[in-house]
Amino acid sequence: MPGPASAGERPDEAAVRRVVADFADTSGYPGVAVAITEGDRVLYTGGYGRDSSGAAVTARTPMPVASVSKSFTALAVMQLAEAGKVTLDAPVRDYLPDFRVADPRGARITVRELLNQTSGISDGTLAEKSLPQPDSLAGAVTRARDSALAADPGTKHSYTNTNYHLAARLVEVVSGEPFTDYLRRHVFGPLGMRATATIDKTPRDLPREVRRGHLYAYGASIPATEPERFVNGSDGVISTAEDLARWLIVQNNAGRAADGTRLVSPSGITAMHTSTDRRWPYGLGWRDRDGRVGHDGVWFTYTAQVLLLPGGYGIAVIGNSGLGLGNEGVGALADRLAALVTGGEAPAADSVRLTVDLVLGALTLLSLLLAVRTLRRTRAWADRLATRPSWRLALRLSPRLVPLALLVSLPDLLTRLIGGGRDITFEQLCYYSMPLVVWFAVMAAANVAVLAARVTALTRRPVPSGGETPPARSHDAVPAGTSHPASG
Structure with a gap:
């Protein structure tokens, strides 16, 4: 394995392709797209394999990033907070008057608790995939009225998409713009992420250029349409490796894009990347584990991972195969690429x-x-x-x-x-x-x-006549007309 790339130096592209190909072939991913950055520089973007139509996957192939979308929603809320329009520790109901749950403790849920997944709402109290799917963020707020709480707000981390449906609706109400338009005008546009968008519902709202992903069975990757789900705010962003490189830069560049455009303050970036409670590693739309900040993304036909390293490197990976038994997504590939760029030992791809x-x-x-x-x-x-x-x-x-x-x-x-x-x-x-x-x-x-x-x-x-069961055969049965030795 080559040594680490020095500051500003591009990693060995041949080595990157070998690592990606090894992972994809071993783990059953037909296509993978990758972005690697350092500070405000793009070091590598590229694709491997093919999509379900047979077209080559490139750095410009649009694919869902699944729950990586939560970090975009968190940034939108942080922008409103820094503009003085939202207070993170204020109750959600201050901004969403229609918000309520079937538990009086719900009135205490704060905006921050939505973003760090400690609202008390969980998949156990609101089965967000099994219930009828809403058609809009407003509908998601209405559906949440049937939710109980698994714990007092702020006391327990319970990861659920519902928290981010509610947060995205808050952005809509406070900004006065549809959430899709808000991200386009205030996040995607300023960053130059022109191929990135967010959708409400799968598969209904998927852009035509987004091909079907895959499920995996008995060694075969089978093209499949994503099941119907409401995803906006939680896992509805569609992007490319090229665009995700721009997203990585703003995270590792104190809230500024490569061209100097500021989306959020350095303290806002730090707040999103940092957990405020040692009981859980979740910040605001990001997980913080031993200085490595990131988020995974899971659809049933796609998976994704973003990873920010302490040295300023950023890695994004999207794969066109869904999470499955024996497959934890593309996080292992992100870890191998991290080892490649930092000079650590990258283990060989090993998939069960x-x-x-x-x-x-x-x-x-x-x-x-x-x-x-x-x-x-x-x-x-x-x-x-x-x-x-x-x-x-x-x-x-x-x-x-x-x-x-x-x-x-x-x-x-x-x-x-x-x-x-x-x-x-x-x-x-x-x-x-x-x-x-x-x-x-x-x-x-x-x-x-x-x-x-x-x-x-x-x-x-x-059944024998008379309702009697015929006697079982015995080895000492005597033929008719023959005296039994034991009979007088």
């Missing part, structure tokens, strides 16, 4: 994505084989157990319904076990891991088939 899917595929095949074997033995099973009481047969057969119950509750189980309580629908779970859903569906169908076959075999089994 394919391994996980192959294991799930093997379990699916095993479930099918076991089901076939069990079905072939249905008559013998019925003959052997037909004399048992009905209640005992019911108890014996009831576990066959467990896989079906697990399939139905799989979204909730998965989010509780590995999703941190984040909401997900069954359709979205299919995007996240089709092989997992297929395995549980096969298990459920196989066990229901076995249950139906066994019940049918029991009900169709002939």
Whole structure:
């Protein structure tokens, strides 16, 4: 691995391409776009691979940056705060009179608590993906009225998109401009991010030039349309590697663009990048971990990552494949690029994505084989157990319904076990891991088939005349007309 690029020196472009290609090929990403900056300089922008139409991915290919969008919303609020139009520690209701939740503590939620995800609203109290999706930011405020609070405002960090839907609506109301127009006029435009925009809803509002992303299953990247979701304010920004380079510069240049245009003060940048409580690493639209500031972005068909390093380097990555079981997004690639530019040791790309899917595929095949074997033995099973009481047969057969119950509750189980309580629908779970859903569906169908076959075999089994069950065969049965040795 080459040594670090010295200040102002461009990194070895061939090395960057090798790192990106290695990650993309190993992790199942058809296309990846990258930007690397230092201070107010763009050191590298480029693309690798292809989009779902077959076109080459370049530094100008528009792709969703998903939850990286939250940092744009936070900056918009900070601009209003620095203009004296918003006080971060004032209640949200001061600026959104229509805002309320189904909990009296909601009146205390502040603007800052929306931005640092400590409002008390969570996916557990407002299932923002499972509920009907609003069509506008105003609709998102109305939907939030049904939310309870998981904790007192300001006491617990709970990451949820709803906080940023509300923050974006606040920008609309205070500025008097639609949120989309506000970002275009006050953020994207001044930075020269001419290929960047934000949308309300997927897939309805996606620009025509944004191609479908991908889901991943059994080693194949499959073009897929993003499920319907409301995303503005939380994860609705569409951008390019070239434009994200400009965004990285303003973050590492004390709030100024490369041409000197100021978007926000140095103290505003510091406030956004810094967590105010050691219990959680989240600032205002950014995560702060040991001096590395960044944010990941997750759609079901795209992932993104921005990373700001202590030495002034900035890295942005967008990949056209969604988050999945065994795949944590493009954060690993951002870390490898960070090691490349700073001279640290960059580990080789190592993805368990394919391994996980192959294991799930093997379990699916095993479930099918076991089901076939069990079905072939249905008559013998019925003959052997037909004399048992009905209640005992019911108890014996009831576990066959467990896989079906697990399939139905799989979204909730998965989010509780590995999703941190984040909401997900069954359709979205299919995007996240089709092989997992297929395995549980096969298990459920196989066990229901076995249950139906066994019940049918029991009900169709002939009953002897008189209602008596014929005696079981015994090794000492005596042919008719022959005396038994033990009979006088």
